[in-house]
Amino acid sequence: AQRVTQPEKLLSVFKGAPVELKCNYSYSGSPELFWYVQYSRQRLQLLLRHISRESIKGFTADLNKGETSFHLKKPFAQEEDSAMYYCALMEPSYGKLTFGQGTILTVHP
Amino acid sequence: DAGVTQSPTHLIKTRGQQVTLRCSPKSGHDTVSWYQQALGQGPQFIFQYYEEEERQRGNFPDRFSGHQFPNYSSELNVNALLLGDSALYLCASSLAGWTGGHLGYGYTFGSGTRLTVV
Numbered sequence: 269a270q271r272v273t274q275p276e277k278l279l280s281v282f283k284g285a286p287v288e289l290k291c292n293y294s295y296s297g298s299p300e301l302f303w304y305v306q307y308s309r310q311r312l313q314l315l316l317r318h319i320s321r322e323s324i325k326g327f328t329a330d331l332n333k334g335e336t337s338f339h340l341k342k343p344f345a346q347e348e349d350s351a352m353y354y355c356a357l358m359e360p361s362y363g364k365l366t367f368g369q370g371t372i373l374t375v376h377p
Numbered sequence: 378d379a380g381v382t383q384s385p386t387h388l389i390k391t392r393g394q395q396v397t398l399r400c401s402p403k404s405g406h407d408t409v410s411w412y413q414q415a416l417g418q419g420p421q422f423i424f425q426y427y428e429e430e431e432r433q434r435g436n437f438p439d440r441f442s443g444h445q446f447p448n449y450s451s452e453l454n455v456n457a458l459l460l461g462d463s464a465l466y467l468c469a470s471s472l473a474g475w476t477g478g479h480l481g482y483g484y485t486f487g488s489g490t491r492l493t494v495v
Binding site: 272274311312313314317354356363364365366367368369370 | 408410412417418420421422433467469471483484486487
Protein backbone atom coordinates (compact mmCIF):
# COMPACT_ATOMS: atom_id res chain seq x y z
CA ALA A 269 0.00 0.00 0.00
CA GLN A 270 1.13 3.52 -0.64
CA ARG A 271 2.44 5.61 2.18
CA VAL A 272 3.78 9.14 2.59
CA THR A 273 6.04 10.04 5.50
CA GLN A 274 6.95 13.51 6.64
CA PRO A 275 9.39 12.93 9.47
CA GLU A 276 9.30 16.46 10.88
CA LYS A 277 6.14 17.61 12.58
CA LEU A 278 7.61 21.06 13.27
CA LEU A 279 10.34 23.01 11.50
CA SER A 280 11.60 26.43 12.53
CA VAL A 281 14.01 28.61 10.58
CA PHE A 282 14.96 32.27 10.48
CA LYS A 283 14.09 34.57 7.62
CA GLY A 284 16.62 34.30 4.83
CA ALA A 285 17.79 30.85 5.84
CA PRO A 286 17.42 27.84 3.55
CA VAL A 287 14.61 25.46 4.30
CA GLU A 288 14.02 21.83 3.40
CA LEU A 289 10.87 19.92 4.23
CA LYS A 290 11.36 16.19 3.93
CA CYS A 291 9.01 13.73 2.30
CA ASN A 292 9.51 10.03 1.71
CA TYR A 293 7.07 7.73 0.01
CA SER A 294 6.41 4.09 -0.69
CA TYR A 295 4.52 3.06 -3.77
CA SER A 296 4.78 0.09 -6.07
CA GLY A 297 4.25 1.96 -9.33
CA SER A 298 5.27 5.31 -10.77
CA PRO A 299 3.80 7.89 -8.43
CA GLU A 300 2.69 11.39 -9.04
CA LEU A 301 3.78 13.59 -6.17
CA PHE A 302 2.60 16.94 -4.93
CA TRP A 303 3.15 19.47 -2.23
CA TYR A 304 0.10 21.18 -0.75
CA VAL A 305 0.17 24.19 1.56
CA GLN A 306 -2.32 25.47 4.06
CA TYR A 307 -1.84 29.01 5.33
CA SER A 308 -3.51 30.09 8.54
CA ARG A 309 -7.30 30.15 8.17
CA GLN A 310 -7.12 29.28 4.49
CA ARG A 311 -8.03 26.19 2.55
CA LEU A 312 -5.62 23.56 1.35
CA GLN A 313 -4.04 24.56 -1.94
CA LEU A 314 -1.66 23.00 -4.40
CA LEU A 315 1.89 24.36 -4.20
CA LEU A 316 3.64 22.32 -6.84
CA ARG A 317 3.74 18.94 -8.54
CA HIS A 318 6.72 16.92 -9.64
CA ILE A 319 5.75 16.43 -13.28
CA SER A 320 5.82 20.14 -14.02
CA ARG A 321 9.22 20.77 -12.45
CA GLU A 322 8.10 24.32 -11.82
CA SER A 323 9.05 26.69 -9.06
CA ILE A 324 6.27 28.30 -7.08
CA LYS A 325 6.97 31.08 -4.59
CA GLY A 326 10.64 30.11 -4.78
CA PHE A 327 9.98 26.50 -3.74
CA THR A 328 11.26 23.54 -5.72
CA ALA A 329 11.01 19.81 -5.23
CA ASP A 330 12.89 17.05 -6.95
CA LEU A 331 11.64 13.51 -7.21
CA ASN A 332 14.37 11.05 -6.28
CA LYS A 333 13.10 7.62 -7.24
CA GLY A 334 16.19 5.89 -5.88
CA GLU A 335 15.67 7.31 -2.41
CA THR A 336 11.88 7.50 -2.84
CA SER A 337 11.94 11.08 -1.68
CA PHE A 338 10.35 14.33 -2.77
CA HIS A 339 11.81 16.98 -0.51
CA LEU A 340 10.62 20.58 -0.73
CA LYS A 341 13.31 23.26 -0.75
CA LYS A 342 13.62 27.00 -0.72
CA PRO A 343 16.97 28.80 -0.61
CA PHE A 344 15.79 31.86 1.34
CA ALA A 345 12.77 31.46 3.60
CA GLN A 346 10.32 34.33 4.07
CA GLU A 347 7.99 34.99 6.99
CA GLU A 348 4.99 34.53 4.72
CA ASP A 349 6.11 30.95 4.09
CA SER A 350 4.96 30.03 7.59
CA ALA A 351 2.25 27.44 7.06
CA MET A 352 1.38 23.75 7.20
CA TYR A 353 2.88 21.77 4.33
CA TYR A 354 1.63 18.40 3.16
CA CYS A 355 3.34 16.02 0.80
CA ALA A 356 0.90 13.89 -1.18
CA LEU A 357 1.04 10.96 -3.57
CA MET A 358 -1.52 10.32 -6.25
CA GLU A 359 -2.50 7.01 -7.78
CA PRO A 360 -2.64 7.87 -11.48
CA SER A 361 -5.73 5.84 -12.29
CA TYR A 362 -8.28 7.45 -9.99
CA GLY A 363 -6.75 10.58 -8.58
CA LYS A 364 -6.84 9.41 -4.98
CA LEU A 365 -4.42 11.42 -2.88
CA THR A 366 -2.49 9.94 0.02
CA PHE A 367 -1.19 12.64 2.34
CA GLY A 368 1.62 12.74 4.81
CA GLN A 369 0.97 13.99 8.31
CA GLY A 370 2.22 17.45 7.49
CA THR A 371 5.02 19.73 8.63
CA ILE A 372 4.38 23.05 10.33
CA LEU A 373 6.95 25.52 9.07
CA THR A 374 7.60 28.62 11.13
CA VAL A 375 9.84 31.33 9.72
CA HIS A 376 11.05 33.72 12.40
CA PRO A 377 11.93 37.36 11.63
CA ASP B 378 -16.11 31.42 -9.40
CA ALA B 379 -16.63 30.51 -5.76
CA GLY B 380 -14.52 27.39 -6.05
CA VAL B 381 -15.57 24.43 -3.94
CA THR B 382 -18.33 25.23 -1.48
CA GLN B 383 -19.07 23.12 1.57
CA SER B 384 -21.92 23.36 4.04
CA PRO B 385 -22.33 23.66 6.90
CA THR B 386 -19.03 25.08 8.15
CA HIS B 387 -19.48 23.72 11.65
CA LEU B 388 -21.69 21.03 13.10
CA ILE B 389 -22.20 19.48 16.52
CA LYS B 390 -23.88 16.10 16.76
CA THR B 391 -24.55 13.57 19.47
CA ARG B 392 -23.07 10.10 19.42
CA GLY B 393 -25.35 7.72 17.53
CA GLN B 394 -26.91 10.40 15.36
CA GLN B 395 -26.62 10.71 11.62
CA VAL B 396 -25.14 13.63 9.69
CA THR B 397 -25.15 14.86 6.09
CA LEU B 398 -22.47 17.14 4.70
CA ARG B 399 -22.76 18.90 1.36
CA CYS B 400 -20.34 19.94 -1.34
CA SER B 401 -20.68 21.95 -4.55
CA PRO B 402 -17.73 21.46 -6.90
CA LYS B 403 -15.81 24.13 -8.71
CA SER B 404 -17.38 25.16 -12.00
CA GLY B 405 -16.26 22.82 -14.77
CA HIS B 406 -15.34 19.97 -12.43
CA ASP B 407 -17.23 16.70 -12.50
CA THR B 408 -15.52 14.57 -9.87
CA VAL B 409 -15.86 14.94 -6.12
CA SER B 410 -13.64 13.37 -3.48
CA TRP B 411 -14.14 13.40 0.27
CA TYR B 412 -11.40 13.42 2.89
CA GLN B 413 -11.40 13.22 6.68
CA GLN B 414 -8.78 15.23 8.53
CA ALA B 415 -8.44 14.42 12.21
CA LEU B 416 -6.68 16.93 14.42
CA GLY B 417 -2.94 16.90 13.81
CA GLN B 418 -3.20 14.48 10.90
CA GLY B 419 -3.10 14.74 7.15
CA PRO B 420 -6.32 14.31 5.19
CA GLN B 421 -7.43 10.70 4.65
CA PHE B 422 -9.31 9.64 1.53
CA ILE B 423 -12.89 8.48 2.16
CA PHE B 424 -14.26 8.02 -1.37
CA GLN B 425 -14.60 9.57 -4.78
CA TYR B 426 -17.69 10.09 -6.93
CA TYR B 427 -17.86 10.39 -10.68
CA GLU B 428 -20.92 10.10 -12.92
CA GLU B 429 -23.05 9.66 -9.81
CA GLU B 430 -21.22 6.51 -8.79
CA GLU B 431 -18.66 5.72 -6.14
CA ARG B 432 -15.47 5.16 -8.10
CA GLN B 433 -12.99 4.45 -5.36
CA ARG B 434 -13.17 4.02 -1.62
CA GLY B 435 -10.66 4.36 1.18
CA ASN B 436 -10.47 2.39 4.37
CA PHE B 437 -13.68 3.64 5.96
CA PRO B 438 -16.62 1.61 7.30
CA ASP B 439 -19.99 1.38 5.61
CA ARG B 440 -21.33 3.95 8.05
CA PHE B 441 -19.79 6.42 5.62
CA SER B 442 -21.78 6.73 2.44
CA GLY B 443 -22.17 9.29 -0.26
CA HIS B 444 -24.07 10.47 -3.23
CA GLN B 445 -23.45 12.56 -6.29
CA PHE B 446 -26.22 14.43 -8.06
CA PRO B 447 -26.61 15.15 -11.79
CA ASN B 448 -25.27 18.69 -11.23
CA TYR B 449 -22.08 17.09 -9.81
CA SER B 450 -22.72 18.26 -6.25
CA SER B 451 -22.23 15.64 -3.58
CA GLU B 452 -23.26 14.60 -0.10
CA LEU B 453 -21.39 12.69 2.55
CA ASN B 454 -23.51 10.80 5.06
CA VAL B 455 -22.26 9.32 8.28
CA ASN B 456 -24.55 7.06 10.34
CA ALA B 457 -24.28 6.00 13.96
CA LEU B 458 -21.77 8.70 14.78
CA LEU B 459 -18.88 7.88 17.05
CA LEU B 460 -16.75 10.25 19.06
CA GLY B 461 -13.86 9.31 16.77
CA ASP B 462 -15.71 10.73 13.78
CA SER B 463 -14.99 14.22 15.06
CA ALA B 464 -12.83 15.78 12.37
CA LEU B 465 -12.63 18.28 9.55
CA TYR B 466 -14.28 16.85 6.45
CA LEU B 467 -12.87 18.16 3.21
CA CYS B 468 -14.39 18.01 -0.22
CA ALA B 469 -12.20 18.28 -3.30
CA SER B 470 -13.36 18.56 -6.87
CA SER B 471 -11.48 17.80 -10.07
CA LEU B 472 -11.99 16.97 -13.71
CA ALA B 473 -12.22 13.29 -14.55
CA GLY B 474 -8.96 11.86 -15.72
CA TRP B 475 -6.85 14.59 -14.16
CA THR B 476 -3.56 13.19 -13.08
CA GLY B 477 -1.72 16.42 -12.53
CA GLY B 478 -1.35 17.49 -16.12
CA HIS B 479 -2.96 20.92 -16.03
CA LEU B 480 -3.03 22.77 -12.77
CA GLY B 481 -6.39 24.30 -13.51
CA TYR B 482 -8.07 20.93 -13.76
CA GLY B 483 -6.54 19.58 -10.66
CA TYR B 484 -7.83 19.06 -7.20
CA THR B 485 -9.49 22.09 -5.64
CA PHE B 486 -10.32 21.81 -1.96
CA GLY B 487 -13.15 23.37 -0.05
CA SER B 488 -12.73 24.94 3.36
CA GLY B 489 -14.24 21.93 5.05
CA THR B 490 -16.95 21.13 7.57
CA ARG B 491 -15.85 20.84 11.16
CA LEU B 492 -17.84 18.00 12.75
CA THR B 493 -17.83 17.59 16.50
CA VAL B 494 -19.45 14.50 18.01
CA VAL B 495 -20.30 14.75 21.70
